[in-house]
Amino acid sequence: QKEVEQNSGPLSVPEGAIASLNCTYSDRGSQSFFWYRQYSGKSPELIMSIYSNGDKEDGRFTAQLNKASQYVSLLIRDSQPSDSATYLCAVNNVRNQFYFGTGTSLTVIP
Amino acid sequence: EAGVVQSPRYKIIEKKQPVAFWCNPISGHNTLYWYRQNLGQGPELLIRYENEEAVDDSQLPKDRFSAERLKGVDSTLKIQPAELGDSAVYLCASSPLGGASETQYFGPGTRLLVL
Numbered sequence: 001q002k003e004v005e006q007n008s009g010p011l012s013v014p015e016g017a018i019a020s021l022n023c024t025y026s027d028r029g030s031q032s033f034f035w036y037r038q039y040s041g042k043s044p045e046l047i048m049s050i051y052s053n054g055d056k057e058d059g060r061f062t063a064q065l066n067k068a069s070q071y072v073s074l075l076i077r078d079s080q081p082s083d084s085a086t087y088l089c090a091v092n093n094v095r096n097q098f099y100f101g102t103g104t105s106l107t108v109i110p
Numbered sequence: 111e112a113g114v115v116q117s118p119r120y121k122i123i124e125k126k127q128p129v130a131f132w133c134n135p136i137s138g139h140n141t142l143y144w145y146r147q148n149l150g151q152g153p154e155l156l157i158r159y160e161n162e163e164a165v166d167d168s169q170l171p172k173d174r175f176s177a178e179r180l181k182g183v184d185s186t187l188k189i190q191p192a193e194l195g196d197s198a199v200y201l202c203a204s205s206p207l208g209g210a211s212e213t214q215y216f217g218p219g220t221r222l223l224v225l
Contacts, residue, residue: 004152008150031210031211032210032211034213042218043201043216043217043218043219044153044201044216045216046213046214049211049213051211088152088153090152092210092211096166096208096210097155097166098143098155098158098214099155100152100153100154101152102150102151102152103150103151103152
């Protein structure tokens with residue numbers, strides 16, 4: 001079983017719609033959860049981090065964490081073509097080991 | 111503030127040849143990470159340093175890969191000999207103290223092609 005699993009997509013949404021990206025993790029004791037964005041040919045950059053159950057909002061982005069279900073999600077409201085990228089879910093487990101998912105490719109169609 | 115610097119940006123070598131990658135982390139960052147990212151995959155941690163000490167090298171293929179971080183600043187990752195399957199992007203990242211909640215800042219990566 002992989003430490004972090006994501007639907008690889010591709011996910012396509014029209015401009016202005018909500019994009020929903022999902023991630024599950026295997027280590028129940030994990031404490032820190034991150035969403036990184038990676039444009040083609042570029043390195044990952046942090047979008048959001050979340051550590052407590054519930055929602056965390058930052059502009060058009062909302063991260064949701066449910067530790068009981070071992071589930072993390074990222075919602076992108078009012079999606080823009082510039083949001084087209086691969087979104088990587090990352091988890092830091094109890095042993096302070098950092099694991100990335102395979103990423104979900106998002107395309108926002110103008 | 112300068113970001114994480116990596117060199118070279120691109121490298122093409124023939125199989126069985128050695129190759130080395132260099133990383134200079136953000137100034138003041140104690141923790142340094144080396145990742146390998148294959149096409150269509152997420153980054154996979156190879157080794158993590160806290161200052162000069164390699165605190166997690168469990169996923170580093172030690173038969174052909176080696177790394178060092180002398181003086182706790184710059185780091186070098188070496189592959190000898192390289193194999194076709196080593197073609198990937200090698201990413202270096204750093205964080206201030208390596209805490210579980212810290213953001214990792216990534217360099218631009220070195221794209222390796224082994225022929």
